[in-house]
Amino acid sequence: MKLLVTGGAGFIGSAVVRLAVARGHAVVNVDALTYAACLDNVASVAQSPLYAFEQADIRDRAALDRVFAKHRPDAVMHLAAESHVDRSIDGPGDFIETNVTGTFNMLEAARKYWTEAGRPETFRFHHISTDEVFGSLPNDPRVKFTEDTPYDPRSPYSASKASSDHLVRAWHETYGLPVVLTNCSNNYGPFHFPEKLVPVIILNALAGRPLPIYGDGSNIRDWLFVEDHADALLLVVEKGALGRSYNIGGENERTNLELVRTLCAILDEKRPKAQGSYADQITFVTDRPGHDARYAIDPTRIRTELGWRPSVTVEEGLARTVQWYLDNEPWWRALQGRKGVGERLGVKA
Ligand SMILES: NC(=O)c1ccc[n+]([C@@H]2O[C@H](COP(=O)([O-])OP(=O)(O)OC[C@H]3O[C@@H](n4cnc5c(N)ncnc54)[C@H](O)[C@@H]3O)[C@@H](O)[C@H]2O)c1
Numbered sequence: 012m013k014l015l016v017t018g019g020a021g022f023i024g025s026a027v028v029r030l031a032v033a034r035g036h037a038v039v040n041v042d043a044l045t046y047a048a049c050l051d052n053v054a055s056v057a058q059s060p061l062y063a064f065e066q067a068d069i070r071d072r073a074a075l076d077r078v079f080a081k082h083r084p085d086a087v088m089h090l091a092a093e094s095h096v097d098r099s100i101d102g103p104g105d106f107i108e109t110n111v112t113g114t115f116n117m118l119e120a121a122r123k124y125w126t127e128a129g130r131p132e133t134f135r136f137h138h139i140s141t142d143e144v145f146g147s148l149p150n151d152p153r154v155k156f157t158e159d160t161p162y163d164p165r166s167p168y169s170a171s172k173a174s175s176d177h178l179v180r181a182w183h184e185t186y187g188l189p190v191v192l193t194n195c196s197n198n199y200g201p202f203h204f205p206e207k208l209v210p211v212i213i214l215n216a217l218a219g220r221p222l223p224i225y226g227d228g229s230n231i232r233d234w235l236f237v238e239d240h241a242d243a244l245l246l247v248v249e250k251g252a253l254g255r256s257y258n259i260g261g262e263n264e265r266t267n268l269e270l271v272r273t274l275c276a277i278l279d280e281k282r283p284k285a286q287g288s289y290a291d292q293i294t295f296v297t298d299r300p301g302h303d304a305r306y307a308i309d310p311t312r313i314r315t316e317l318g319w320r321p322s323v324t325v326e327e328g329l330a331r332t333v334q335w336y337l338d339n340e341p342w343w344r345a346l347q348g349r350k351g352v353g354e355r356l357g358v359k360a
Pocket of ligand 1: 022024041043047092113140142172199241326
């Protein structure tokens with residue numbers, strides 16, 4: 012299969028690119044290389060004859076038409092997006108332009124290409140989205156996000172992703188474009204950009220800096236190892252039913268405080284401090300405006316219909332992630348100098 016992957020120089024996109032090439036798929040990585048991108052994330056496959064890279068911005072429709080005409084993909088996996096909630100609070104405009112208008116451009120470029128190719132039913136436009144489109148859940152383990160949960164986005168990021176999901180469904184209903192959608196919970200793992208919670212905690216801990224916890228740390232997220240997400244995405248693009256959406260989650264709910272304490276315990280074992288525990292560095296800071304209380308995914312559909320299961324527990328995945336950061340200091344040091352990294356963002360509201 013020849014896959015056109017957008018956002019393949021980012022965190023999740025690069026995991027998809029690496030796994031797809033390892034499984035023998037041809038991959039065209041389309042990425043604008045924003046502040047969040049790093050081509051080192053795909054260095055392990057860059058020399059493969061199965062891999063091609065196109066620097067293109069999904070806000071540039073003409074560039075997308077050229078990429079489709081040149082590479083003639085069997086399927087699109089659309090991951091390119093502005094992805095950091097805190098940045099969406101400070102600067103929502105980029106999120107509307109890339110996540111909404113950019114997805115519109117992707118749909119139109121794909122529709123043109125697919126129509127001119129004779130509307131093959133085997134073509135797929137796979138839109139990768141987030142569980143944040145469903146809003147915030149009460150702290151009740153019986154309630155989880157299913158594919159039928161009404162949309163209720165509450166941040167500029169989640170509203171822009173919700174808009175893009177609606178566009179993708181509309182292009183299926185109106186034009187017959189063969190789409191599939193996925194909505195996934197919080198990912199963690201290797202190559203996670205050092206502005207997101209898990210790497211911030213690991214890297215601040217190692218540097219002896221405070222470990223910032225928003226509010227009282229009681230916000231609950233459902234954590235999934237990025238390589239398990241990439242595996243689920245390849246399964247959906249190959250076997251997902253036309254027009255269907257699938258929720259992907261690891262059934263690993265943790266409060267932010269629990270997650271941070273687990274990371275500290277792993278670090279205490281792998282890189283003990285001279286004195287005390289990394290948990291001593293935990294500091295509570297002003298909460299994010301509109302901070303969603305709880306996300307939790309019910310992954311029954313992808314489990315029963317496609318047979319997907321995560322391969323690691325959250326404890327195993329976090330231990331592998333911590334080890335990866337310990338082993339890959341040059342990677343994260345190079346990214347720490349990028350604009351906004353290490354600063355507190357998203358408190359202006
Ligand atoms: N990180 C998570 O926990 C999570 C969970 C569920 C869903 N998602 C979704 O998965 C996708 C990937 O997330 P991520 O965490 O890997 O993001 P990321 O920020 O690490 O990577 C995004 C990539 O998209 C590229 N990009 C951004 N704007 C672009 C543009 N205008 N044109 C072309 N390329 C552009 C960036 O250069 C970067 O390489 C996003 O759509 C996100 O909404 C993320």
